[in-house]
Amino acid sequence: MDKIQEQEYLAFAREIMRRAGAIANRYFRRPIPIDSKAAGAGFDPVTAADREIEAFLRGEIAAKYPDHAILGEEQAERAGSSGWRWVIDPIDGTRAFISGSPLWGILLGLMQGDNCMLGLMYQPYLQETFYGSSAGAFLEKGQEIRPLATRATRDLDTATLYCTHPSMFADEQEYRRFMNVADRCRLMRYGGDCYAYCLLAGGYIDLVIEHVGGPYDIVPLIPIIEAAGGLVTDWQGNAAIAGGKILAAANQVVHEQALSILNA
């Protein structure tokens, strides 16, 4: 897309994210009814905050760009005719959100066909916005905006790996493949959801390896990581836009090392 259009979409996205964050902050660390989307005995929480934020973002996008498609976690997809598609995760990290932990975020991405053109992660309690586009990746906090760059770690034995939770993995074999990489890293930590991908974009960690639910969990993060110098693929090294098994890496070297161990 041309630069002027990109800047218009990004400015619009930042403005509606700011207002979505105000909704989230009204609910965060306050008593809130929690429903579970999981069948049977599982627990897949969703709250009024998730639903209200997604409805707000959908309404704003549909009013401003009526021919754009919208894909969100909590509602059915809205079709479009323009080739543009917005991707929303109203609260990525609902389990952290309902635990009072600030490591969750509101995600908003924009695709043109299969390309992730721009993406934002807003953490309204910390007042941090991580965002990326062809113009670069940035962290805005208060009045300060600074560029993001991944780090140049050259070997897994000095690398830090994050993953939200071991229960993400589909089965024991998938978990073992993850642990084979973890065992080679200097440090592995659980927790983080979208925040871990932003730590990677910021140059603080080197790898995120997960199995996520859908496009909304990863599409908005891809432009942030790529514009900061990192890579996001599936466990085969292919495009990650469908979600599923994700390998995000600070650079090509650690990406190749991790990919090789995942598939050894």
Place this chain on the structure above:
Amino acid sequence: MDKIQEQEYLAFAREIMRRAGAIANRYFRRPIPIDSKAAGAGFDPVTAADREIEAFLRGEIAAKYPDHAILGEEQAERAGSSGWRWVIDPIDGTRAFISGSPLWGILLGLMQGDNCMLGLMYQPYLQETFYGSSAGAFLEKGQEIRPLATRATRDLDTATLYCTHPSMFADEQEYRRFMNVADRCRLMRYGGDCYAYCLLAGGYIDLVIEHVGGPYDIVPLIPIIEAAGGLVTDWQGNAAIAGGKILAAANQVVHEQALSILNA
């Protein structure tokens, strides 16, 4: 101790913690050399930030209260003659700190004999201070101070359990005892270090079950949790001031349930 003395110690502690936080913020999310304290191939990180903060707090305490003892994570114990002992963890959650995650904190506690009289957890990036004493437990953020209270969860099947990382546990059997409780809870998440105990004091989660290193990891958190209505013991239900295996609970009911399963 009398209330006037308690208020004096608390005011002193808050002031030196504020200045210690400024040291931490100078290092956080900036390139920093990382040493490992672990023998062999393990990784037990310590940074200049840990050392500088502990040296600063020790210096301030020794100057103001020369007859108080001081126990910190990074230096040898300083003896005292007064029965008072300050307990310091300069950065609890060094692994989070070096990963750019804000879920770490500076811990400072004050004991009289074996009693934990007051305790503080300061997270300087979030500008949050959780503190507790006989006057109650509070969260100070910016200009706002609000009381903390644990929640009244009545059964593990609606409880949330936190633990920093599964590698904390000494062996497979200890991990299994932890997982027996986790399997009974609605939600278990890893990550958090000291921050998880403060989430418990704030009424957002119900249990923290861990195996921590020493007194500095837990003593400063005990007055916060107890003044908020919670309990902190070891896995036998005894005093937790030595560190080791910790069971922190929002109330007596979930404490008893967890204790019973840990020892089943």
